[in-house]
Amino acid sequence: MSTVEAPRRVRLTDRARHERNLGWLLAGPAFIAMVAVTGYPILNAVWLSMFDYRLTDPGDRDFVGLGNYAMILTDGLFWQQFGVTSLVTVITVSAELVLGFALAMVMHRALYLRTALRTAILVPYGIITVVSAYAWAYAFSNTYGFVNDLFGLGDFDWFGGTWSALATVCVAEIWKTTPFMSLLLLAGLAQIPDDYLEAAKVDGATAWQRVKRVILPNMKAAIMVALLFRTLDAFRIFDSVFIMTAGAQGTETLSFLAYRQTISRVMIGLGSAVSVILAILVVLIAVMFVKVFKTDLSQQRGERR
């Protein structure tokens, strides 16, 4: 391609300019595709969020400024859903961290069944979230499921109460996304030199001490990356809730609220405001993580003697 043929004969400055142009020529289409489809809608959403606008009644479109935001933020339902979303995020991400770490340890040390392990662990990752949600919803169902029989729970209706319904959603999410977490942690584990562990072992450190003093500090970066990705992802939870409870019994999450306002109720203005709030919250979480991440890394570096 012209990529390697052209710059041969020209002077260095031209060459640099050529490289610059080529860089944008190649990266440009992907960049434009990413920005156009995400940038414009979100700006559009910010604009629309300032109107009292209902799709079924387009003539009656009034500018209300921050009215929609005021309405949402003063509504108890929003805060309840914010609570549900945060709770699900905290529960699933912490469970995934512990479970994912255990899985990564076994995968790292496994001498047998290595391929089988890696293949099996990818199944939950690759499976469609909707399918996983159905599998778990049916497993817990008191009409179709085997869970109640297996644990002798009789006719217990998991989807009849907020806490038990949320528990099933969390189980489905944890099952589906732990493999991703464990693979990232496995990559972190693989980067710890074996000598460190050998040395600790020779010095008489117990298994637990080795985990705490050698393994965990050395894979801090991998843990942070895994936590960041999973937290942001968990906060956007939608598919499982839609399939498993459809938001019933107070299990509605913020993504579900945005969906319901815009798509089901066609309250474009109000729904856009929810979308914008959700986007802001996700950005805040990301910024918080990056802040903690940075100070953490610099502290770690400072501590080193």
Added chain:
Amino acid sequence: MKTSRMTRGLWIAGAILIIAYAIIPVLWIVSLSFKEGDDITNNDFLPTVWSWENYRTVFASDLFTTALRNSIGMSLIATTISVFLATLAAYAISRLDFPGKRLVLGVALAITVFPVIAIATPLFNLWRTLGLYDTWLGLIIPYLSYSLPLAVYVLAAFFREIPWEMEQAAQVDGATSWQAFRRVIVPLATPGVFTAAILTFFAVWNDFVFGITLTSSESARPVPAALAFFQGASQFSQPTAPIAAAAVVVTIPVVILVLLFQRKIVAGLTNGAVKG
């Protein structure tokens, strides 16, 4: 390394536990999909009689077969375009020096952390005005913007590892630039492109939010969204077992890809995330 028999047993037990953890829910939905009649509510893990009935129901329904066609078509198109654009971008990022390189990576990262629903709901309104609502194109475009960051990250991480000097070495040996690129770089880059394609395909195949917000009929609705609206053979029959059968059908491509390419998928996932 000396490992006692007991610790070895423990590691094997751990491995078997993990395999069970990963596949039991899948086996359960498979088992449910073969249940028929009263078996559906027998609360057992396995059916008493294995039946293909639900699969027949599912394939007899236009709703499912159209959705399957939509999903396959749109996923393949989106994956192809996305990987093509991402390959160009990743090549530029890993090889060339140009201002705004970090901007491209930054935007890609920002998009991956952005809530899909926050994009989907404004698109719902926009697509209606543009006439893209409920069309293939109306889904492929958002799929692109969402799968591109992933593909760019995976590929950039991969390309960074390619020893580009080999290309110059080939030129010194008398190959033309094009030959050097074609013979040396392309074979080295292909596995990365392939891995990115699989991961992109998974991401697009898995989409539910766009599928459910940007479609209203069979004309573009992908399988995950169609599953949520599936009503079974007639309005009065329970759709549970047919849904299970449909779920199994859409899981098959994923399982095949995983079986064939597990090593590459693991490498792609961890490279893209940890080194990206």
